[in-house]
Amino acid sequence: MSLPRAVKIVEVGPRDGLQNEKQFVSTDVKIALVDRLAAAGFQNVEAASFVSPKWVPQMADGAEVMAGIARRPGTIYSVLTPNMKGFEAALAARADEIVIFGAASEAFSQKNINCSIAESIARFEPVARAAKENGIRVRGSISCSLGCPYQGDVPVTSVLDVVQRMAALGCDEIDIADTIGVGTPKRTREVLASVTKVFPRERLSGHFHDTYGQALANIYAALLEGIEIFHASVAGLGGCPYAKGATGNVATEDVLYLMNGLGVETGVDLDQVVAIGDFISNAIGRTNVSRAGRALLAKAKSDESAC
Template structure:
């Protein structure tokens, strides 16, 4: 059941940068997206059309989408929380729009002040408009493996939201471990259940590395036949529910894993390592990628990482 080829969705330019306190220059974001697509990333989450009042880092979404050099065959995705965001995404010629819900009622109430059912209902006009416009629609389910407020999230709750996303017409659905508490056994349990109500080949794993479990969870997901994974170059992003903890799993670490398993990604790891170094220097933070740091040291200083 383990796939021989996977698609990696790069979320660094959006999910990775959105919580940076210092504004990242539009030109830097554009270069980041361009370099990622040139390195072979098939899907790059490039911008977010949300209110700049709530996410000021993403205020230049339209400029980023206008400035990028579009690589044939690459899907450029944007986050769209409402119809206003969708219309902006359409004007920006986004290939895919992303809507989001939570598998945890507590998380939904705390974050957007409504129930899961109400949050999904809000996306109905966006989903309908996307289908009419021929734009890909992706749904992301937060807290699929645990919630900072209610703790454990029942598998049945995840399946329920998968079915709701399916009814909206989502082309892909992300099973997201928002706070990184998932473990391999739980990962397999949730994905096995989700794949009974939605095509396995269109499910994706979005794992955070807060507790150092992301790569292990990806390996577990591979055993369930999952072919799509999200990652962020240099491990960009953080976890607001665990102060100082890392967030998204690093793309370099995921590609290194896949290469070791003989699973095709179409991504040039050497280029990816340089991209991780580029964006880390640009934002003034060290890379969170273990593979990226080790391989960069080996490449530049001729130092072989310890075994």
Template sequence: MSSLPKQVKIVEVGPRDGLQNEKETISAEVKTELVNRLTSAGFANIEAASFVSPKWVPQMATSKEVMAAIARKPGTIYSALTPNMQGFEAALAARADEVVIFGSASEAFSQKNINCSIAESIARFVDVAKAAKDNGLRLRGSVSCAFGCPYQGEVPLDAVADVVGRMRDLGCDEIDMADTIGVATPRKTQAVMERAAGVFRLDGLSGHFHDTYGQALANIYASLEVGIAIYHSSVSGLGGCPYAKGATGNVATEDVLYMLNGLGIETGIDLDIVVDAGQYISSVLGRKGSSRAGNALAAKRAG
């Protein structure tokens, strides 16, 4: 068996990626409480906000308030999604530690979503990338549809490598390989990760897996075997997948932690506090969370 990383960084994306698709408006107070609970659990990186137009993502309209109210822990990276310079300026004013830019590996997805080519979409981030560096902020790039696309199906490995190279050239510190629609399986995952690692440092690549087809944990394990040591997950499995009706979105943090703990891989995160945070946000949303480990551990506790 190939040796797995001894330590893994988990990027908690629930407060942003997880909540942004919720139909009912969630108050800034609830989002702040969620971020504070996740901070106390020990996450090194929390995606807390998104400075996009409220017209497009109404749920993220309170990002400024949330970033002002959270109890920050030294050493914890609080990230914000920034689609343009206006978003960047807002993130800078809100004292974000890291800004996130994004592009698709699928030409069809890029055209359908933002009416421009992949190359054009990433060229738009030149100013944001430069501003991030000039202001001493971390810069993260996210590659959507790296494993498959709802419109074109297969995404060629060459297309993935091309986008990773463009993100690298913008100066990204970290690049996420995102399975936006959750179609990846383990061998495909390894092929994509290995190809990306040929273009960018292995220790700067991360896996962002959706659990639409129940493959996320298997894909994380497959990525561990390649040497990927950064993963994105969402507390309580928050976040739907807009391209597959009724499908789950992000892999649940509790499930990932349960697996990593069982493998003896260090994360520095307290699973019990994450379970509590998952139960908290699920009760606010008025539904049971979709983390199997979280629900099982909560039920066991309740006795």
């Protein structure tokens, strides 16, 4: 299969990227991050999370962030909603899309939310129904689609089962997520080749972590399977809670550099994203883990000094 002509990059840095930061990131910085990303051309920005502050204190200011952003026409602002209370907050915040999440691994589901996969999906039925009634998009994210920190290998049949359950809820998009970054291109293609038989290819997205340095290779493998939506986090924000010291989300700058090199359109300005990566890294005192971002920053500084 030939590569897609264009892809959509979902920027997850403001939510998935920042949620694991131990020091609270100010609301003003979060708002500036979301606004700058939207201005760079992202069609979809994961902006906030409406979960209990007890569990994710970093996301306690979700309502303030959503109230403070300068909404750009055509941009989808997504929020994570684990239950009806979260959905009601998302509705009040005028979210364009809610994100619900399940796992392809029974061990992961039991260990993290103390219930089976089937029970976890059932909990989202009223949330998805309410979203549809209010004209809000629903995205389903499937953790551990390429491997689990507790059970190891995850059968493709398990991924297919959850995809079909998510589809039955009415999900507009479904994320195939490599939560701990153990996937390889061969496995990525096997999983996606199977999943595309039960859910529309154009509504599937790849969410790859770079723990083992395989994220870009897996994204290329997904492109070969016709996947047209990918998640990424500016400056590589976000750690992997199941692999201490490991990197988490693939860096947006690296993904954009890859797409530009392949001639695949994204509609996103790489230079702006490099500057945004520098901005947020400095704002939170964190090392920018994007290789392309660091290289392009160094090149820009070198060019400036040569003038």
